[in-house]
Amino acid sequence: MQNGVPQTDYNALAARIKAWGKALGFQAVGISDTRLDAAEAHLLQWLADGHHGAMDYMAKHGAKRARPAELVPGTLRVISVRMDYYPQQAKDSHEVLADGSRAFISRYALGRDYHKVLRNRLEKLAQQIRDEIECQCRVFTDSAPVLEVELAQKANLGWRGKHTLLLSREQGSWFFLGEIYIDLPLPVDVPQDNHCGTCNACIAVCPTQAITAPYQLDARRCISYLTIELKDSIPVEMRPLIGNRIYGCDDCQLVCPWNRFAQKTVEPDFAVRNGLDDASLAELFAWDEATFHLRLAGSAIHRIGYEQWLRNIAVALGNAPNTPEVHAALQTRTQHPSSLVREHVEWALRHRSIG
Known part of the structure; x- marks a missing residue:
């Protein structure tokens, strides 16, 4: 008082x-x-x-x-x-x-x-x-x-x-x-100490070497940036390194020893939708724009838009095993109205023939 x-x-x-x-x-x-x-x-x-x-x-x-x-x-x-x-x-x-x-x-x-x-x-x-x-x-x-x-x-x-x-x-x-x-003067907590020690697993595993040094990230090389934030053409030299990652990349987390202790979510909202945890590239590439909007409404993926979705999958198909199904999927988009999509499809077909 x-x-x-x-x-x-x-x-x-x-x-x-x-x-x-x-x-x-x-x-x-x-x-x-x-x-x-x-x-x-x-x-x-x-x-x-x-x-x-x-x-x-x-x-x-x-x-x-x-x-x-x-x-x-x-x-x-x-x-x-x-x-x-x-x-x-x-x-x-x-x-x-x-x-x-x-x-x-x-x-x-x-x-x-x-x-x-x-x-x-x-x-x-x-x-x-x-x-x-x-x-x-x-x-x-x-x-x-x-x-x-x-x-x-x-x-x-x-x-x-x-x-x-x-x-x-x-x-x-x-x-x-x-x-x-x-705007309240609440008591503050004490920051945690760093427990990474000498481990460099995340740096070593990065497919594009985006982690240039401990605690240093060059976003321009990061697959999450390339597939989500970048709206234009993906640099040609980066495309083979992306592999089959069509939205984001978890490699640095998958290799981190601390994730052995991670807990899976109990939130129903974060449950897998539309089988996106294990879908075929050809199947997703076949989605028309209406299907894209229908399936991905309410998903973070929806924000990148249909054109970028196809761009990313085209790159992944270019890196995929050389099968008739993959080749046929790419052929369906060679005349796509988007020059961005066509460019990445053409690259994928060339990359596959060279590989």
């Missing part, structure tokens, strides 16, 4: 927030301050080196990404959350990658779009906080200039691995992150 006004017990409130978050399905909830000085310097150097490629939005906001109080005025703390996503019934990733006629899709994208799932849960958590105490808060799910890995590390949810993703001793890296920016 101060001047007759009850004082908020922020320690007790923080504990309730974490309990509410776990009740909503988050596996971990932590709180950090907003100081990101070291991360800001790293971000600005990364941008100066051009490692963001065509992701202009990374440079658009400049240092604001590392300054939460500039993005949302009044922000004092960031509540970070973690939610597992690896599907229960997904086909073994190594088996799919080993069969060049199958399509590999990053395991985070096999179910419902995570942006929708996390945002809904975060909004519920934010409302519970507002119901408890007057405050201003705003939620983020990979949808704004937020350095989520740095914030999650400060909030004791894990540490940044050498592949630049967040790692947890209890849950590896198969999880999504989300944040709530809030």
Whole structure:
């Protein structure tokens, strides 16, 4: 009590927030301050080196990404959350990658779009906080200039691995992150220590050598960037390295020793849809645009659009075993209206004949 006004017990409130978050399905909830000085310097150097490629939005906001109080005025703390996503019934990733006629899709994208799932849960958590105490808060799910890995590390949810993703001793890296920016002076958690040690497995396994050094990623070489973020032609020298990966790449996570401890998700929304964990390249390439929109509505994959979908599969078919089925699939798109699709189909046919 101060001047007759009850004082908020922020320690007790923080504990309730974490309990509410776990009740909503988050596996971990932590709180950090907003100081990101070291991360800001790293971000600005990364941008100066051009490692963001065509992701202009990374440079658009400049240092604001590392300054939460500039993005949302009044922000004092960031509540970070973690939610597992690896599907229960997904086909073994190594088996799919080993069969060049199958399509590999990053395991985070096999179910419902995570942006929708996390945002809904975060909004519920934010409302519970507002119901408890007057405050201003705003939620983020990979949808704004937020350095989520740095914030999650400060909030004791894990540490940044050498592949630049967040790692947890209890849950590896198969999880999504989300944040709530809030104007309350909540107690902050102690950041975790790094537990990568001398391991360089993620660096060694990267098909395109996109991890140029520990904690350094050149996005221009990353298969996730090439198949999702890049809207134009995929550089010719990168195409053979992509293999059968048509949306994203999980290699650095699949080889990480900490993922031996990862838990599979219990969220029905992240269950495999449309057999995308083990579909044939030829089958997916045969989808017309209406089928693409019908099957992938509500999926993170839908955001890349039909043209890019065909572009990616054409590259994978160019790398696939030399079978009549694969050759016939490519022939069906040689006259496609999109010059982007035709270019990658023509490359695939040439690459196969040379190989």
